[in-house]
Amino acid sequence: MIMNAKKVHYSRQREQIYGYLSGRDDHPTAEQVYIYMKKELPNLSLGTVYRNLKFLEDSGKLRRISTPQTAERYDWRCENHAHFVCRQCGRVMDLQNINPEAVGAAYGVTEKGRILFANVTVEGICEDCLEAEESNHTMTAHEAE
Amino acid sequence: MIMNAKKVHYSRQREQIYGYLSGRDDHPTAEQVYIYMKKELPNLSLGTVYRNLKFLEDSGKLRRISTPQTAERYDWRCENHAHFVCRQCGRVMDLQNINPEAVGAAYGVTEKGRILFANVTVEGICEDCLEAEESNHTMTAHEAE
DNA sequence: ATACCTGCAAATTATTTGCAATATA
DNA sequence: TATATTGCAAATAATTTGCAGGTAT
Numbered sequence: 001m002i003m004n005a006k007k008v009h010y011s012r013q014r015e016q017i018y019g020y021l022s023g024r025d026d027h028p029t030a031e032q033v034y035i036y037m038k039k040e041l042p043n044l045s046l047g048t049v050y051r052n053l054k055f056l057e058d059s060g061k062l063r064r065i066s067t068p069q070t071a072e073r074y075d076w077r078c079e080n081h082a083h084f085v086c087r088q089c090g091r092v093m094d095l096q097n098i099n100p101e102a103v104g105a106a107y108g109v110t111e112k113g114r115i116l117f118a119n120v121t122v123e124g125i126c127e128d129c130l131e132a133e134e135s136n137h138t139m140t141a142h143e144a145e
Numbered sequence: 146m147i148m149n150a151k152k153v154h155y156s157r158q159r160e161q162i163y164g165y166l167s168g169r170d171d172h173p174t175a176e177q178v179y180i181y182m183k184k185e186l187p188n189l190s191l192g193t194v195y196r197n198l199k200f201l202e203d204s205g206k207l208r209r210i211s212t213p214q215t216a217e218r219y220d221w222r223c224e225n226h227a228h229f230v231c232r233q234c235g236r237v238m239d240l241q242n243i244n245p246e247a248v249g250a251a252y253g254v255t256e257k258g259r260i261l262f263a264n265v266t267v268e269g270i271c272e273d274c275l276e277a278e279e280s281n282h283t284m285t286a287h288e289a290e
Numbered sequence: 291a292t293a294c295c296t297g298c299a300a301a302t303t304a305t306t307t308g309c310a311a312t313a314t315a
Numbered sequence: 316t317a318t319a320t321t322g323c324a325a326a327t328a329a330t331t332t333g334c335a336g337g338t339a340t
Contacts (some may be wrong), residue, residue: 003240006319007315007318007319008319009312009313009314009315009318009319009320010313010314010315010320011320012313013315013321014319014320019311029304030164030304030305037297041301043321044320044321044322045321045322045323045324046304046305046322047306047307047322047323048321048322050305050306051305051306051320051321051326052320054306057292063267064213066211066212067211067212068209068264070304070329070330071305072304072305075329079171081325082248082252082253082254084249084254084258086211087261088155091235095252095253095254096253096305100253100267100268100269103227103265103267104229104269105204107226107227107240107241107243107265108241108265109229109238109240109269110227110265111238111271111272112200112272112275113231113266113270113271113272113274113275114192114269114270115268116232116267116268116269116270117260117266117267117269118265118266118267118268119213119264119265119266119268120248120252120263120265121264122248122249122252122260122262122263122264123245123257123260123261123263123264124245124249124254124258124261125257125258125261126255126256126258127256127258129258130257130259141337151294152293152294152340153294154293154294154295154336154338154339154340155338155339155340156294156295156296156339158295158296159295174329175329176329188296188299189296189297190298190299191297191330192296192298192299192331192332193295193296195299195331196295196296196331196332197295199330199331203328215304215305215329216328216329216330217330218327231328277322283315286315
């Protein structure tokens with residue numbers, strides 16, 4: 001049976017949350033969005049942020065990315081693309097686009113299921129953290145393990 | 146300065162948790178491990194399960210895998226390999242092994258950071274869920290969106 | 291004997307949800 | 316006016332942690 005599609009009302013909160021996210025390349029968490037937006041909308045609530053992030057995700061305007069860290073991050077670039085995550089500082093950087101079917105083929109998806117998306121996240125230590133670590137070592141000598 | 150390495154004591158809990166995980170190919174969550182282990186060790190506590198999973202992960206005997214679902218899953222296969230996750234039933238299946246450097250190269254890691262690991266997860270609907278969905282459709286006619 | 295580990299319960303963290311009030315269509 | 320959306324606070328879910336007692340070395 002036809003589900004009566006609920007009509008979407010405009011909301012300034014939703015607009016601004018999307019506006020904040022779009023264009024940036026640093027994949028903020030819900031909390032980060034909240035803290036920033038609070039400056040412009042002082043009585044914004046965290047629940048509203050979560051609700052709108054989910055709404056925007058469901059309507060295909062945002063993508064949620066799960067990293068080995070706890071909190072989810074949000075990305076306005078919706079084409080399927082890879083990420084690099086620094087294990088030290090947690091930064092998430094964009095890499096190239098991905099063809100999910102191709103990834104499935106490359107890594108041996110054998111069954112006849114439907115492929116919708118491929119999550120490719122390269123983990124490591126970013127250049128900056130690596131440098132910081134090195135200069136740290138030269139100063140304090142060797143650490144044991 | 147040399148950190149006095151703490152010596153590891155044997156514990157039956159740790160042994161059995163690892164024993165339970167190793168060999169299986171369905172990637173249980175901490176809760177699932179707990180529920181099962183409880184049968185053999187009736188006064189096992191969930192905290193102990195978490196502590197040991199983390200211990201085993203840190204000592205390189207288990208790998209933790211983050212899927213789009215909430216709870217973390219644990220995998221005794223530690224070589225870097227890809228997974229297929231069904232968005233419907235949540236099942237996680239093993240795919241082929243991965244060379245993290247190769248993935249980095251393939252998707253354009255440009256900076257000189259260190260590459261440690263690559264997370265490749267193909268998302269989709271598995272064969273079983275697809276069939277269930279289809280037989281459902283033939284019975285109940287079309288759904289609108 | 292010492293230090294690691296456990297069970298238990300309370301604490302944290304991330305996210306979701308019920309509800310009355312408010313804004314949009 | 317009807318209903319989507321909000322703010323607030325309470326509720327969940329997943330995981331972590333402090334502590335007192337138990338266990339391995």
